[in-house]
Amino acid sequence: MSQRRRATRGMQRGRLLPEMQQWRRGWHRLLYLGLGLLTVWLCMVLPLRPGWGQAMNPAAQVQQGIDRYRQGDYLGAIALWEAVRDTYRQQPNPAHEVILTENLARARQAIGQQTDALSLWQTAGNTYRQLAAQQPNRAVDYAARWGRSLTEQAQIYNRIGQYRKAVALLCGEEPRSAKGGCGEESAVAIAQHTADHRGEAAAWGSLGQAHRLMGNDDSSKAALDRALSLARTLDDRTLVAATYSNLGALKTRQAVVRYRQANSAEPLGDVQRANRLRDEGRSLDQAALQDFQQSLDLATQSTERLRALLDAIPAYDRTGNVAAAQNARQSVKALLNQLPTSQDTLLAALDWVRLLMPASPQQPIARSQCLTAAANSGVNSGANFGLNSGANTGANSRTNPGANDDAKEMLNSIANSAEKLGDRRSLSFALGELGHWYECQKEYQKALDVTQDARLAAEYEYDSRYLWEWQTGRILQAQGQTTEAIAAYERAIATLEIIRDDILVANRDIQFDFRDSIDPVYRELVALRLKQGKPSELLPPASTDRPDTLSRALGTLDSLKLAELQNYFGDDCVLTSRNVDLTVAQKLLTEGDRTAVISTVVLDDRTAVLLTLPNGDRQYEWINTDRQTLRDEINAYRRGLEVDFRAYDPQPAQRLYDQIIRPFEALFQQQQVETLAFVQDDILRSVPMSALHDGTQFLIQKYAIAYTPSLQLTSPAPLDRGNLRALAAGLTDASPPDSEAGGFSPLFYVSEELDAILAELPRSRTLTGSAFRLDNLTQTLFSNDFPILHIATHGIFGTEAEDTFLVTADPPENKLTLNQLDRLLRGVDPSRPVQLLSLTACTTAVGDDRAALGLAGVAAQAGVRSVLASLWFVNDAATSDLIKGFYADLKNPDLSKAKALQQAQIQLIESGGKFARPAYWAPFILVGNWL
Numbered sequence: 001m002s003q004r005r006r007a008t009r010g011m012q013r014g015r016l017l018p019e020m021q022q023w024r025r026g027w028h029r030l031l032y033l034g035l036g037l038l039t040v041w042l043c044m045v046l047p048l049r050p051g052w053g054q055a056m057n058p059a060a061q062v063q064q065g066i067d068r069y070r071q072g073d074y075l076g077a078i079a080l081w082e083a084v085r086d087t088y089r090q091q092p093n094p095a096h097e098v099i100l101t102e103n104l105a106r107a108r109q110a111i112g113q114q115t116d117a118l119s120l121w122q123t124a125g126n127t128y129r130q131l132a133a134q135q136p137n138r139a140v141d142y143a144a145r146w147g148r149s150l151t152e153q154a155q156i157y158n159r160i161g162q163y164r165k166a167v168a169l170l171c172g173e174e175p176r177s178a179k180g181g182c183g184e185e186s187a188v189a190i191a192q193h194t195a196d197h198r199g200e201a202a203a204w205g206s207l208g209q210a211h212r213l214m215g216n217d218d219s220s221k222a223a224l225d226r227a228l229s230l231a232r233t234l235d236d237r238t239l240v241a242a243t244y245s246n247l248g249a250l251k252t253r254q255a256v257v258r259y260r261q262a263n264s265a266e267p268l269g270d271v272q273r274a275n276r277l278r279d280e281g282r283s284l285d286q287a288a289l290q291d292f293q294q295s296l297d298l299a300t301q302s303t304e305r306l307r308a309l310l311d312a313i314p315a316y317d318r319t320g321n322v323a324a325a326q327n328a329r330q331s332v333k334a335l336l337n338q339l340p341t342s343q344d345t346l347l348a349a350l351d352w353v354r355l356l357m358p359a360s361p362q363q364p365i366a367r368s369q370c371l372t373a374a375a376n377s378g379v380n381s382g383a384n385f386g387l388n389s390g391a392n393t394g395a396n397s398r399t400n401p402g403a404n405d406d407a408k409e410m411l412n413s414i415a416n417s418a419e420k421l422g423d424r425r426s427l428s429f430a431l432g433e434l435g436h437w438y439e440c441q442k443e444y445q446k447a448l449d450v451t452q453d454a455r456l457a458a459e460y461e462y463d464s465r466y467l468w469e470w471q472t473g474r475i476l477q478a479q480g481q482t483t484e485a486i487a488a489y490e491r492a493i494a495t496l497e498i499i500r501d502d503i504l505v506a507n508r509d510i511q512f513d514f515r516d517s518i519d520p521v522y523r524e525l526v527a528l529r530l531k532q533g534k535p536s537e538l539l540p541p542a543s544t545d546r547p548d549t550l551s552r553a554l555g556t557l558d559s560l561k562l563a564e565l566q567n568y569f570g571d572d573c574v575l576t577s578r579n580v581d582l583t584v585a586q587k588l589l590t591e592g593d594r595t596a597v598i599s600t601v602v603l604d605d606r607t608a609v610l611l612t613l614p615n616g617d618r619q620y621e622w623i624n625t626d627r628q629t630l631r632d633e634i635n636a637y638r639r640g641l642e643v644d645f646r647a648y649d650p651q652p653a654q655r656l657y658d659q660i661i662r663p664f665e666a667l668f669q670q671q672q673v674e675t676l677a678f679v680q681d682d683i684l685r686s687v688p689m690s691a692l693h694d695g696t697q698f699l700i701q702k703y704a705i706a707y708t709p710s711l712q713l714t715s716p717a718p719l720d721r722g723n724l725r726a727l728a729a730g731l732t733d734a735s736p737p738d739s740e741a742g743g744f745s746p747l748f749y750v751s752e753e754l755d756a757i758l759a760e761l762p763r764s765r766t767l768t769g770s771a772f773r774l775d776n777l778t779q780t781l782f783s784n785d786f787p788i789l790h791i792a793t794h795g796i797f798g799t800e801a802e803d804t805f806l807v808t809a810d811p812p813e814n815k816l817t818l819n820q821l822d823r824l825l826r827g828v829d830p831s832r833p834v835q836l837l838s839l840t841a842c843t844t845a846v847g848d849d850r851a852a853l854g855l856a857g858v859a860a861q862a863g864v865r866s867v868l869a870s871l872w873f874v875n876d877a878a879t880s881d882l883i884k885g886f887y888a889d890l891k892n893p894d895l896s897k898a899k900a901l902q903q904a905q906i907q908l909i910e911s912g913g914k915f916a917r918p919a920y921w922a923p924f925i926l927v928g929n930w931l
Contacts, residue, residue, distance in 0.1 A: 058084040065103070072340025074110045075422055081107070098127040098145075105152070112343035112423035118156045125149035140194050147190030151203045154187065158210055161463070166210040170203050201230035201239050205246060212250050220250050241298035245308045248291030252315050255284035259318070259364035278361050285315040303344065306335045310351055314365070317358040325358065341417050346426040349414055350433070408437055425464070428457035432468050439475055447475050466495035470521050482528060489525040493559065496521065522560035526601050529553040530608055530620065538667070541616025550618050554610060557601050561679065561710040569818075595675040595930070596668060597711070598660070602627055602682035611664050613671050621663045631683045638687045642872055644919035653693035661692060661699060668703075675704040675898050677930060679711070683849045688871060690905060691922040698918070700905050704898035706930030715865045718931040719835050721893045723787055727780055728754045729767040730792035731807055731841075744794040744807045744814075747841055749876035753792050756884035760891065761788070772809045774816055778824055785832045789825075789864075790883075794873070795842030806839070818858065826863055836897070839869040840879050864928070866897055871923040878920040882908060898930035 065080035081104050088097040105120035125146050132142035150169045157166035172183020182188040188207065191200035208223035224247050231239030258281035266274040292312040299305045309328045316325035332352050339345045359365060415430035435451035438444075451471050458465035473488035496518065533549040542551035597612040607623040607630055623630070637652040667673075676699075678689055690700035699705065708714045730750035754766045765784070767776055772793070781789065794807040805815040825834055837858070858867050868886070870879075885904035889895050895903065901924065908921040915921065 058087050074107045078107045094127055098124050110342040111421050112425045114156050114159055118153060121149050121152045143190060144194040144196040144199055147187045148199045150187035151206050154206050163210045163214045170207040197230055197234055201227045205243055208246060237298045237300055241295045241304055244291045244295040248288040249311050251284045251288035255281040256364040259361045282319060285319050288315050302335050302339055306348055313355045314359040318361055341421055343423045343426055346414055346418055424457045425461055428454050428464050444475050444479050462495050462499045466492045486528050492521050518563055522556055526553050526556050527603050535621050539618045557599055558710050558712055565709055594673050595677050596673045597677045599679040600681045600684050609660055623659045634683045634687055641691055641918045641922050644917055648917050650693040653691055654695055657692040657694050677706045677708055679708055685849050688922045688925055691918040700902055704902040706898040706926045715929050720787055724761050725763040725786055726757055726761050726788035726790045727765055727786040728757045728790040729772045730754055732768045747876045749880040750792045753880040753883050757887055760887040770809050774810050787835045789834045790838040792840045795839055797844045835865045837864045837867045841873055842870050843873045844871055866928040868926055874920055874923055878915045896931050898926055901926050
């Protein structure tokens with residue numbers, strides 16, 4: 001899976017998953033060259049020893065295979081070795097056959113047959129394990145080879161994006177590896193037990209790569225440091241060079257994260273943070289370049305230099321080192337012409353195409369585009385081109401009339417080479433890019449034909465097949481064939497559903513350009529389906545056996561919400577796709593307080609608002625405002641809400657009310673709707689709907705309001721009102737300014753807030769001051785039955801899940817991360833789970849819709865039914881009053897949780913004091929189950 005993304009990321013808008021490209025950075029090269037070629041030479045010559053069967057002269061055939069392998073004739077080598085293998089099966093000799101199995105595995109890898117290669121390495125590993133048990137005098141040697149075979153298997157898992165499997169083979173379960181020890185039958189442990197230092201170095205290096213690809217920077221750095229230490233002790237230039245290359249790749253990945261965080265911070269007005277993050281990114285890029293140079297100085301093989309140079313080019317671009325970037329591009333071209341054709345070199349050639357468009361801090365992963373060539377690349381005609389259907393980045397580009405023909409010629413050449421090699425994966429990508437080339441030229445029929453060839457070449461390679469199905473849909477839509485286009489989009493999403501658990505959690509720090517690579521597939525399909533429908537038309541309840549256009553659009557939108565959350569959290573355990581249970585959904589809509597669900601989907605040119613009523617009737621309307629204008633309006637609305645020192649201006653709230661609520665008011669009245677549940681999209685996630693204004697009163701004064709990231713993730717079970725007790729913890733002391741949390745002031749009204757909870761729920765317990773630590777939270781929560789966990793502390797919800805934390809008294813970090821909170825809540829006895837999680841004094845930045853994803857998804861991620869939280873920091877005295885009212889009303893079995901919050905907010909509105917302003921009550925939202 002990841003292999004394709006490495007080769008083609010960024011070559012067309014949304015079609016490439018760039019972070020997945022990193023499978024080829026370094027440690028496969030280390031194994032292939034450091035262990036691989038060395039083992040090829042040492043092991044392949046073994047069959048030349050006398051005493052083997054003479055009938056078919058296997059030694060001569062093995063040598064012929066070696067010669068063909070060295071010449072790049074991998075298919076010829078495979079044919080010869082398979083024939084010899086058949087001979088061994090007739091005259092069993094496990095010790096000789098296993099060596100041939102290894103060689104076949106390497107040859108299969110070279111032509112891209114990773115599944116076959118994995119099976120062969122598994123066979124080799126099992127054979128070595130058996131031989132170690134059967135031949136005590138050679139047990140250590142065979143055990144060491146078994147360990148190396150595990151590392152080879154892990155490398156393939158890294159290639160195809162199954163990083164957890166790679167980690168398990170290399171070091172066992174992660175909790176053990178985190179403590180510094182590895183499982184007894186892992187590659188690391190076996191190498192240590194057999195004193196195979198070179199094998200151990202390779203295993204640590206592969207482990208570092210796997211952790212890097214999962215976004216586990218600390219674990220990656222620790223493993224790579226151990227690999228480097230061993231490699232230096234061995235004085236092995238190949239190992240040291242490969243390790244430096246991998247350390248450089250880790251730093252460039254971290255640099256990309258910093259640049260993207262800076263780009264997110266800048267539009268929010270946080271210029272100081274944006275500048276600091278860009279400086280950090282530049283420093284990381286410069287440190288990475290030093291590592292790449294170390295690797296180049298030590299490299300003894302052309303393939304080693306090729307990878308280091310390719311990895312260095314974006315860092316050269318981002319740091320403004322134009323001359324070095326030009327030289328690297330020229331060197332890569334020369335190396336590609338020297339090396340034999342293999343899957344590695346074919347994908348490197350496609351990589352090289354992408355890298356012709358310079359990267360920049362504003363666009364840290366290089367983007368190219370249709371019809372525009374990369375300028376100042378220093379590459380001769382015949383390769384100076386770029387492909388992308390996205391927007392022009394403006395990064396040193398110029399029009400080159402000959403670039404398109406050059407691109408076409410190069411892609412055809414790669415496709416022909418891949419076909420001769422028998423590498424269907426590289427063939428698929430070359431043809432897919434060629435199909436996109438024709439799409440850019442508006443030669444739609446040719447584009448369709450070539451794209452279909454790419455799809456056929458992909459076959460069971462789902463991660464690439466969905467790209468070509470999506471491309472087919474775009475081409476058909478461009479030709480006005482909407483029905484056929486929808487069918488192609490449906491195939492693309494069906495394919496995505498097969499592999500989503502793997503690709504959405506990979507490299508989640510960078511988010512692998514989710515908004516370019518996955519998000520548009522769903523949104524474009526929703527847009528196509530809605531354009532087939534009729535706005536303002538009231539449709540009857542959906543039928544499960546004959547879904548209509550609107551129900552299909554809602555289903556696609558729900559799948560998008562699941563994908564967004566899974567991508568944000570990087571979790572494939574909880575946030576997995578489930579079929580919508582219509583009876584559960586109907587129960588949520590009708591039970592108790594008659595709920596209408598309002599879903600939104602923000603498109604480039606307008607926004608759809610989709611309504612589902614308690615009786616199942618459905619309708620949708622368009623907000624005819626483009627995405628950027630809507631973002632500006634929403635951000636202005638929120639900034640106005642947060643102001644607590646001047647009179648509130650309801651005009652922005654009224655405009656939004658007219659767009660989102662007013663078209664459906666008559667339907668609400670007809671069906672006696674009492675609660676509105678919002679499934680929000682994009683920027684709409686970052687603002688409260690409760691403060692929308694009809695010109696007379698706020699929306700919360702008319703309806704109880706709740707939010708859910710997805711109906712599929714919303715449990716219909718109501719809160720057990722007969723067992724209302726809470727574990728209430730809060731920050732009553734300031735966090736140290738030098739802590740990782742950054743220094744937060746104490747919340748002076750927390751004690752009052754917690755006392756109010758004790759007064760309303762007498763069987764509750766509190767943790768304050770130095771007792772507000774994770775270990776105390778864990779022990780108290782696990783040893784008691786607390787349906788409610790209330791945490792009154794500063795909380796930051798960031799663009800990335802790793803930037804999200806709650807402030808605690810835990811030194812030195814003083815942070816409770818979202819992942820730690822998740823593990824805490826999942827560890828609770830499932831027979832008495834936490835049903836309601838309250839997080840007060842939390843904040844998300846204005847305009848940061850990804851941060852709002854964290855707040856919206858924390859309920860689903862942690863497995864609790866409901867979350868009460870705030871969108872921005874609120875005066876803690878007002879918070880104390882609101883929380884007291886909420887828990888008092890929560891005891892009333894006739895009030896849902898949404899209505900209990902509604903009553904508490906109305907009390908502040910009607911108080912007549914300063915707390916009546918939206919700044920004090922509007923940020924509190926209820927996420928998840930609202931009953």
